[in-house]
Amino acid sequence: MRGLDGKVALCTGAGLEGGLGHGILERLGKAGCRLIVSDLEAVMTHSGAGNIKENAVVQDLALKGFETIGIACDVTNEQSVQAAVQATLAEWGRLDIVVNNAAIGDIIKPLPELSLSEWQRVMNVNLTGAFLLTREAAQVMTAGSSVINIASQAAKTGFRQMAPYVSSKHGMIGLTRTSAIDLAPLGIRVNAVCPNHVTTTMGKAQSEYFSSLRGMEPEAYRAQIADRVPLGRVGKPEDTASAVAFLASEDAAFITGEALNVSGGEETH
Numbered sequence: 001m002r003g004l005d006g007k008v009a010l011c012t013g014a015g016l017e018g019g020l021g022h023g024i025l026e027r028l029g030k031a032g033c034r035l036i037v038s039d040l041e042a043v044m045t046h047s048g049a050g051n052i053k054e055n056a057v058v059q060d061l062a063l064k065g066f067e068t069i070g071i072a073c074d075v076t077n078e079q080s081v082q083a084a085v086q087a088t089l090a091e092w093g094r095l096d097i098v099v100n101n102a103a104i105g106d107i108i109k110p111l112p113e114l115s116l117s118e119w120q121r122v123m124n125v126n127l128t129g130a131f132l133l134t135r136e137a138a139q140v141m142t143a144g145s146s147v148i149n150i151a152s153q154a155a156k157t158g159f160r161q162m163a164p165y166v167s168s169k170h171g172m173i174g175l176t177r178t179s180a181i182d183l184a185p186l187g188i189r190v191n192a193v194c195p196n197h198v199t200t201t202m203g204k205a206q207s208e209y210f211s212s213l214r215g216m217e218p219e220a221y222r223a224q225i226a227d228r229v230p231l232g233r234v235g236k237p238e239d240t241a242s243a244v245a246f247l248a249s250e251d252a253a254f255i256t257g258e259a260l261n262v263s264g265g266e267e268t269h
């Protein structure tokens with residue numbers, strides 16, 4: 001991928017091993033980016049402003065030879081988001097790639113049973129969080145920079161008992177399209193990636209819930225998912241990571257406002 005060497009890339013919700021954020025940062029590291037692992041303070045195990053060394057993802061990426069720091073950030077908190085961008089500038093003086101990856105997907109119940117606070121909690125993390133960081137990053141990013149929103153297959157298709165998650169992810173595509181237009185005059189591109197099931201911490205919890213609804217073992221349920229994917233398997237973090245690296249690179253210089261499926265052919269619109 002052209003144009004990624006030396007760029008500074010920050011990914012939210014990237015503090016859990018084996019998560020999409022971990023895979024995305026590793027791929028960007030291989031392309032020569034300097035990396036910022038960001039997540040909730042509890043996940044980052046805070047050990048000093050702007051440089052959290054204990055987090056397993058920070059350690060893994062640093063061991064692999066990538067220039068990596070950790071920055072705690074709660075994407076629902078405006079001050080925390082502002083502080084994360086400032087800490088990035090203090091460390092490396094620039095911010096080129098923002099990946100809005102943080103999300104929650106654990107509120108799963110029929111719509112009539114949803115409380116307002118459950119709805120708002122999901123919206124705050126999954127959608128408002130991406131808005132806050134995009135707005136903050138746009139103040140400091142220069143032409144050639146890029147924002148990538150990790151949406152979902154649930155950004156294009158409805159799933160039962162997932163109203164807040166599905167709505168937040170559909171909203172993320174709206175945010176992608178509108179911020180792509182508003183930030184284009186600054187030379188900042190904004191795109192989304194839409195993966196289907198990946199067996200991360202979140203993916204595992206969701207597949208456990210839906211398999212138990214069907215009276216199945218989670219492995220059997222995931223095999224059923226793989227069966228309906230034309231390419232015959234579930235997704236891996238590396239699949240989403242490759243799409244992110246492409247969209248962030250100069251090879252995608254004329255692509256903005258796009259929502260790219262990474263689903264082995266399962267999602268077609």
Ligand SMILES: NC(=O)c1ccc[n+]([C@@H]2O[C@H](COP(=O)([O-])OP(=O)(O)OC[C@H]3O[C@@H](n4cnc5c(N)ncnc54)[C@H](O)[C@@H]3O)[C@@H](O)[C@H]2O)c1
Nearest residue numbers: 013019020074075101102103152195196197198200202203
């Ligand atoms: N796993 C899947 O099947 C799948 C499919 C499609 C899309 N996605 C999306 O991929 C992204 C990454 O999810 P994942 O599957 O790697 O799950 P994950 O649970 O590993 O990652 C989500 C991360 O978000 C963090 N987070 C939660 N609230 C936060 C907040 N307020 N501020 C900052 N961070 C916060 C969590 O601590 C966690 O590290 C999410 O946007 C998810 O919706 C996942």
